[in-house]
Amino acid sequence: MNRTERKLAAVPDWTPGETAFKYFKARPMLKRVRLARPVRLESGREFGPVTVAYETYGRLSPAKDNVILIPHALTGDSHCASHGPDDPEEGWWEPLVGPGRVFDTERFFIICSNVLGGCQGTTGPASYSPSGKPYGMRFPVITIRDMVRVQRMLLEHLGIDRVLLVAGGSMGGMQTLQWAVDYPEMVGAAIAIATPARASAQSIAYNEVGRQAIMLDPYWRGGDYYRYSEGPEAGLGVARMIGMITYQSDASMARKFGRRLMEGPRADIYDLATQFEVESYLHYQGRKLAKRFDANTYIYLTRALDLFDLGAGYGSLEAALERVQCPVMVYGMSSDILYPTYQQRELVDALTRVGKRAEYVELETDYGHDGFLIEFHRMEPDLRAFVDRVAEGR
């Protein structure tokens, strides 16, 4: 029996008939809701049923006026922070979310949901379709706007008709901006970090290389790999390697790895098996992602990134931004090579041009795009001041 033909004996216990993604992690505090209605996608297609997975932090006030929505980035999920003893595993924005932190769980009710198309509980390509099989590449093309629509339906389910603040970085920042444009009456303030107003040709190019790497993997099988024990982990790993380069910077990689070899200065450099530290690091990151993320989700979400263009559907970026009713804080990471800071300045300039309250903070950092997941302490003072102003209604 070929290793690729070894099918999984049965759908494992932890997939209650909903997902075929084998690394789905049923977190203790994960909540899930099946939306009552199908979602009308930006493409015009009615799509459903849709389940949304989400986590909440803090308590919803009786007036339901203390909600902060935190959309996640490409490979993120609903676990932006730990839940104390109930789920102590740190989340991807841990230092910002918790008691006394910027997004203070003693004051605010924080909602973080897995995006449409995701692989950690919300309906995505690994979910079983009404046909009884996982969607695979039959999943519809989705957009940032569609992710936001699903979040809005989640809020509706929770009886929330307005949020104090939406805050996110990268793909989370795109959702933040889309929220402020599409549902301006529902958003009290927005913080968009390391995000552009539209995806550039270069960022589309990087994503396409990642998708091609996945599709090159023979175990990808046109997206129908779920019933096999081997999936396109290697291809997703290569996609991740490319991504990791774009999330860092030349300077941070030089500092972290330089030209050091894994085997040290006495390594045999004339042996192809000898690795530079940077190579070993990228391989490690590739393997790591492939153990927690679904390759088809990577394809669909990067496509959503590529299609992101805030002005689309409104005629122009300015026309879209005209709709915004809330103050917007825009954060740029000085060494970001994925969404360089001129793109954040362009956004702020456009907001200012149409008379909106926008402020721009550029963080001098050599961490590149990933700065928004690293430079917590340096971002904190500006973020805290903004959040306090928002909470006090100033």
Place this chain on the structure above:
Amino acid sequence: MNRTERKLAAVPDWTPGETAFKYFKARPMLKRVRLARPVRLESGREFGPVTVAYETYGRLSPAKDNVILIPHALTGDSHCASHGPDDPEEGWWEPLVGPGRVFDTERFFIICSNVLGGCQGTTGPASYSPSGKPYGMRFPVITIRDMVRVQRMLLEHLGIDRVLLVAGGSMGGMQTLQWAVDYPEMVGAAIAIATPARASAQSIAYNEVGRQAIMLDPYWRGGDYYRYSEGPEAGLGVARMIGMITYQSDASMARKFGRRLMEGPRADIYDLATQFEVESYLHYQGRKLAKRFDANTYIYLTRALDLFDLGAGYGSLEAALERVQCPVMVYGMSSDILYPTYQQRELVDALTRVGKRAEYVELETDYGHDGFLIEFHRMEPDLRAFVDRVAEGR
């Protein structure tokens, strides 16, 4: 019969028992010499026999004092320019090489050879080893220094013991610098364009992603694909896509492609088959390279790029540069993201620090790294002035 099992019926006519690379192009003016001795590689290994493919332009003066050596970049070959009616196909530095051009074929004798490890006539992974099979991944790891050693043996064969000038860009620039350091008594002047003094972690990272893409291709078969009709063209194509991103710049991609779709503004963006122009362009470039370049050569030459460190073996960069006896002109492309201009300035600063004649010219361009293959007319005045000074012995 599986398409991958369809072996080529026989070694085609144009491979005189030397290469298994099916896209080897036997150019009309290509000369080839089998070196009399094996090459002693930097690794200490004796390697041979080695055949070197080269082209020459102009006439060697009786005193053999008008030689210009032009090493090529990663995917280049010996065809840096056309040969008039004898071979009118344009070369990769066409506007710089020819009668009256910067590298004036009426004054100079220009030698351009395919590098060791290459796939266009010089011994490389696709060459038949003494065992009777193509080397594949049994080819030895080679370095920029090894490429230069082979070029030196070619000069020896031609009875040339000194060159007026070595000039090249990118990997050609690395060879140029290595020439000036390893054989200072043989080099009259050096022009190194868009090249670093050592490969950075980031550039190694990009190369490793390319290699992994090739190895991910099931048709790569551990490097032993030559006898099959299907090779790792798709994997090499993905590697090329990554390369092409790093050869350009965010600005040039924005200008050339923006967010335009292949099918125009009425394209169905909700169809995964719809392509952005930048995606289509990258696919085209990937397919194109795969029809003229060998995937194993790509693996070996990118490894040589990664291993490039001018100071290695001399204790430090300064110690290596102390050896240089000629004036060095260094060119940087302002928007180069592969070898950013701080790397060229670092090189020039180090040369200056050890008292060498070095000049730095930075070209303001948004073409990125590829500027050295595009911005001919803007580079020409400085190049011409330098070459004239060199030719006049000033």
